Amino acid sequence: AREAAQARREAAAAIGQTVTGIQRGLSTSTSIELQGPGGGGVTYANFLQAVKKVYTDAWLVPDGITDDSATATASITIARDGRVISASIIRFSGNAEVDHSVQMTLDRVRYAAPLPDDAREDQRTVTINFNLKAKLLG
Numbered sequence: 001a002r003e004a005a006q007a008r009r010e011a012a013a014a015i016g017q018t019v020t021g022i023q024r025g026l027s028t029s030t031s032i033e034l035q036g037p038g039g040g041g042v043t044y045a046n047f048l049q050a051v052k053k054v055y056t057d058a059w060l061v062p063d064g065i066t067d068d069s070a071t072a073t074a075s076i077t078i079a080r081d082g083r084v085i086s087a088s089i090i091r092f093s094g095n096a097e098v099d100h101s102v103q104m105t106l107d108r109v110r111y112a113a114p115l116p117d118d119a120r121e122d123q124r125t126v127t128i129n130f131n132l133k134a135k136l137l138g
Helices: 002-025 041-058 096-108 132-137
Strands: 030-035 071-079 084-091 123-131
Touching (some): 041 071, 041 096, 041 123, 071 096, 123 132
Antiparallel strands (some): 071 123
16 A cells, blocks of 8 residues: 555656646646645645646647637546546636537546545545637647
């Protein structure tokens, strides 16, 4: 169990470093906020970066979209082991194609990232803003 926990910590740290490097060179297409009690610090930052990367990479924007100001907001609840328990759009962008592409992403992603080992809760809810302009620039 300790070896598995250490391996998860090392993987999360590696993902966090990779994401940080990518973010320095690119505009990000999503922003993410942590909801709920407690938490914070480096381990949660790595968790959030890992979740953000999974959703950013999975988001496929349809060709020909010109409304680059479109932003949809989603609420995603993640189990301790990283399974996505629920995901839904809580604020639509106003562009049906963008909203559909975000919904397809939410439907497709079944695993995000495990909660940090020191998390006190069994699940965590995050809010992600899917911003089309940033995605197209990225």
